[in-house]
Amino acid sequence: xxxxxxxxxxxxxxxxxxxxxxxxxxxxxxxxxxxxxxxxxxxxxxxxxxxxxxxxxxxxxxxxxxxxxxxxxxxxxxxxxxxxxxxxxxxxxxxxxxxxxxxxxxxxxxxxxxxxxxxxxxxxxxxxxxxxxxxxxxxxxxxxxxxxxxxxxxxxxxxxxxxxxxxxxxxxxxxxxxxxxxxxxxxxxxxxxxxxxxxxxxxxxxxxxxxxxxxxxxxxxxxxxxxxxxxxxxxxxxxxxxxxxxxxxxxxxxxxxxxxxxxxxxxxxxxxxxxxxxxxxxxxxxxxxxxxxxxxxxxxxxxxxxxxxxxxxxxxxxxxxxxxxxxxxxxxxxxxxxxxxxxxxxxxxxxxxxxxxxxxxxxxxxxxxxxxxxxxxxxxxxxxxxxxxxxxxxxxxxxxxxxxxxxxxxxxxxxxxxxxxxxxxxxxxxxxxxxxxxxxxxxxxxxxxxxxxxxxxxxxxxxxxxxxxxxxxxxxxxxxxxxxxxxxxxxxxxxxxxxxxxxxxxxxxxxxxxxxxxxxxxxxxxxxxxxxxxxxxxxxxxxxxxxxxxxxxxxxxxxxxxxxxxxxxxxxxxxxxxxxxxxxxxxxxxxxxxxxxxxxxxxxxxxxxxxxxxx
Numbered sequence: 001x002x003x004x005x006x007x008x009x010x011x012x013x014x015x016x017x018x019x020x021x022x023x024x025x026x027x028x029x030x031x032x033x034x035x036x037x038x039x040x041x042x043x044x045x046x047x048x049x050x051x052x053x054x055x056x057x058x059x060x061x062x063x064x065x066x067x068x069x070x071x072x073x074x075x076x077x078x079x080x081x082x083x084x085x086x087x088x089x090x091x092x093x094x095x096x097x098x099x100x101x102x103x104x105x106x107x108x109x110x111x112x113x114x115x116x117x118x119x120x121x122x123x124x125x126x127x128x129x130x131x132x133x134x135x136x137x138x139x140x141x142x143x144x145x146x147x148x149x150x151x152x153x154x155x156x157x158x159x160x161x162x163x164x165x166x167x168x169x170x171x172x173x174x175x176x177x178x179x180x181x182x183x184x185x186x187x188x189x190x191x192x193x194x195x196x197x198x199x200x201x202x203x204x205x206x207x208x209x210x211x212x213x214x215x216x217x218x219x220x221x222x223x224x225x226x227x228x229x230x231x232x233x234x235x236x237x238x239x240x241x242x243x244x245x246x247x248x249x250x251x252x253x254x255x256x257x258x259x260x261x262x263x264x265x266x267x268x269x270x271x272x273x274x275x276x277x278x279x280x281x282x283x284x285x286x287x288x289x290x291x292x293x294x295x296x297x298x299x300x301x302x303x304x305x306x307x308x309x310x311x312x313x314x315x316x317x318x319x320x321x322x323x324x325x326x327x328x329x330x331x332x333x334x335x336x337x338x339x340x341x342x343x344x345x346x347x348x349x350x351x352x353x354x355x356x357x358x359x360x361x362x363x364x365x366x367x368x369x370x371x372x373x374x375x376x377x378x379x380x381x382x383x384x385x386x387x388x389x390x391x392x393x394x395x396x397x398x399x400x401x402x403x404x405x406x407x408x409x410x411x412x413x414x415x416x417x418x419x420x421x422x423x424x425x426x427x428x429x430x431x432x433x434x435x436x437x438x439x440x441x442x443x444x445x446x447x448x449x450x451x452x453x454x455x456x457x458x459x460x461x462x463x464x465x466x467x468x469x470x471x472x473x474x475x476x477x478x479x480x481x482x483x484x485x486x487x488x489x490x491x492x493x494x495x496x497x498x499x500x501x502x503x504x505x506x507x508x509x510x511x512x513x514x515x516x517x518x519x520x521x522x523x524x525x526x527x528x529x530x531x532x533x534x535x536x537x538x539x540x541x542x543x544x545x546x547x548x549x550x551x552x553x554x555x556x557x558x559x560x561x562x563x564x565x566x567x568x569x570x571x572x573x574x575x576x577x578x579x580x581x582x583x584x585x586x587x588x589x590x591x592x593x594x595x596x597x598x599x600x601x602x603x604x605x606x607x608x609x610x611x612x613x614x615x
Contacts (some may be wrong), residue, residue: 005071009078016082021229031058031065032075033302035229038062039087039216040207041079043094045072050097051187052179055196057095058302060203061227073164080168089214091121091128092170093203094161101176103147112147114176120161121169124213128171131209135202143191144178171206175199197304221577228579230450233300237310240296241317242451248284249410250320254327254530255279259404260419263521271510271517274502277529279327280402286325293317305571312458323530332531333497340461340534343494347541350609351490354540357610358480360514370424372399375407376416378427382435382589383414386443390585393443395435404522407431409438412446429477433468436588444584445562453562453581460563461535466542467559470603471588473612474596483613485523486543488513489536492527502528543609550603560584 008026015022022034034041043064044050044057057063064079066072076092084090103111115136119129133148161170179192201222208222219225256262256277266275293314301307316339323335379397386393396413403417407430414434422430441464445454456464469486472478488509495505502524509520526536545566550556558564558572561584575581590596602611 005074009074012075012078013082016079019086023231028067029065030067030071032063032079033058033060034062034079035227036061037083037086038225039083039089039211039214040091040093040225041076041083042203043072043076043092044096045069045094047096050177052175052177052192052195052199053095053097055192055304056199056203059196059200059227059304061225069164076165076168080165087214087216089124089210089216090169091125091207091210092161092165092168093206094170094172095199095203096172096174097177098174101178101180101182103176104178104182110144113144113178115146115148116150116172116174117148118150118172119170120172121167124210125169125171127213128169128206128210132171132173132202132206135205136198139198139202142194146175169210173199173203193304193308197308200304221574223574223577226574226578227303230306230580231300231302233297234303234306234450237296237298237301238450238452241293241310241313242455244289244293244317245313245451245455246411247289248282248321248324250324251408252410253280253282253284253324254533255403255408256525256529257402259522259525262525263518266521267517271506271521272503275521275525277525279530282324282327284321284324286321290318290321293321305574309452309457309568309571313452313455316458327530329531332533336530336533336535337497340538343490343497343534343537347490347537347544348494350544351487351540354483354487354610355491355513358484358613360481360484368424369421370427372416372418372420374424375420375422375427375430379407379414379416379431379435382431383439385589386435386440386586390443392447392585393439395439395443404525407434409434409442412439412442414439426477426479426482428475429472429482432471432475432477432588432590436471436590437468438464440586440588441560441563444560444586447585448562448581453564456563457565457568459565459567462538462542463545463559463566464542464563465539466544466546467556469539469543470546471590473603474599475590475593476595476599478612480613483609484513485519486539487609488515488523489527490540492523493534493537496527496532497534540609547603547607547609550600551606553604557584560587 012022012032019037021036022032025031038061041062041064042057042060043066044053046067047053054065057065064072064075066075080090080092098114098116101113103114117129117133119125136146136148161172179187179195181188204222204225207225208219211217211219257280258278262275262277266273296314298307298310319335319339323332323339326332326335376397376399383395383397394412398413398415399418400415401418403415405417405419405421407420408415442454472482492505492509495508505527506520506524509515509523510517515523527533549566554569558569558576561572561581564572572581
């Protein structure tokens with residue numbers, strides 16, 4: 001070792017003794033990263049061409065990337081001694097790639113790929129090997145499954161490592177580079193990501209088995225061994241993507257500014273002439289923001305889970321920007337379909353059943369009307385109560401002349417149309433929806449340290465609206481009229497996608513489903529805004545998704561951490577287990593409603609939307 005190397009080792013030794021995190025680059029792509037004391041180290045020695053192996057190693061909370069065995073031996077011995085003293089046991093995982101994909105062929109099926117495992121250092125290391133093999137074999141594969149083998153004694157990498165570092169428990173992993181395009185330097189990107197994610201997870205399961213066998217660490221899950229700190233590349237990307245997300249307000253951009261005048265013209269035509277809607281000029285340069293969006297690098301995150309979340313968000317923002325650029329053109333409907341999906345047969349069946357099994361006009365009795373001043377006052381009171389519990393809840397209320405009657409959330413703002421009038425007994429339900437879900441998850445997400453959780457993970461809108469509709473039920477505001485409105489939105493979206501025009505849709509809402517002309521107009525306005533948008537189908541879809549989640553015994557707690565989709569539930573649990581996410585700063589006030597607990601029990605027991613309207 002050189003003098004510089006000795007100083008480096010002394011630096012490492014001091015940090016290890018103090019239990020301090022280490023992230024130290026020491027030239028030519030070499031790095032030691034330990035974000036907290038742990039009884040393992042994952043290492044790659046040399047082999048810089050092995051892109052997947054490097055990515056696997058760097059995705060861990062304790063790893064070493066090094067070019068030569070001499071340096072590797074010195075650093076590993078130092079880490080192993082410190083961690084063995086702290087935990088009573090330590091294991092090294094050595095990850096690398098085989099020279100070539102020997103099992104590949106031109107057959108009309110996808111053959112398995114070669115993976116070699118070997119262990120040294122006793123029974124605990126062998127248990128770790130078995131756990132790794134089991135995790136790898138049980139992984140659902142889209143392309144090729146591993147064919148695991150033990151290397152011959154003469155070629156056993158673990159045996160070589162044991163001779164280099166006698167007495168050290170180790171697991172050596174070698175896999176075929178199936179992510180490489182044959183006879184090329186190119187990668188199959190999706191396959192690359194799958195290989196990395198699967199081997200990272202299997203590696204953590206192996207370490208968890210070792211920790212359990214040796215009693216060195218008590219774990220709630222193998223995922224608790226994952227990283228607990230974001231690297232700077234994540235923070236930079238998060239801010240850059242959030243800047244794109246904040247550069248436009250999607251819903252305001254597709255909401256007509258002349259709703260009142262359009263209704264007057266439509267009514268005057270005898271409801272026979274489609275209204276002309278006017279929109280705000282776009283304040284965003286779509287091409288410029290797309291360029292900014294895809295200039296954000298996601299390849300240095302050292303965390304496959306976060307990489308996936310940000311790539312999904314990139315793709316969603318791309319579609320949203322394309323949708324804005326296509327506003328009031330025939331392409332708009334197709335971009336909307338890409339963003340919000342089709343109206344699937346099962347969803348349409350549920351919607352039509354609700355409309356068939358309920359009667360128009362049936363509700364919980366006559367209620368006095370509330371004007372905009374009453375709604376504003378109740379909104380400010382609810383926001384003040386949340387702000388009193390958490391000073392970071394800094395929502396603003398804005399009265400607007402350029403919105404249809406009602407209330408909507410934009411970022412951290414509650415926008416109230418000056419034309420708003422509504423049944424007084426619907427106000428608490430409406431504000432529970434907008435403030436108790438949309439604003440609460442925005443500010444809880446803001447507290448997570450990454451802006452992604454406030455702007456929303458890709459696809460979060462469905463569950464957001466499902467939770468919001470559930471909140472209406474929990475405070476006793478799910479009337480038959482409200483349920484019919486949500487169901488009719490689905491039917492109207494389906495009709496629009498089938499080619500029905502505004503007038504035809506409006507006529508059906510009035511004649512077939514019993515809506516008033518004004519209510520049918522406001523409903524059709526939402527469906528045909530911008531040229532035809534299927535967003536309104538997500539309210540019933542999201543509610544059914546949330547009810548299914550509860551019926552299966554799922555918890556609502558992770559949903560309050562930020563704006564997430566149901567598909568991200570497991571991801572949120574993992575990030576929380578790893579310590580990367582905080583508990584929500586606030587819980588919704590509607591959960592404390594006198595009848596909320598009883599109603600929530602009914603939801604867990606399998607209540608249907610129609611039954612919700614009777615409670």
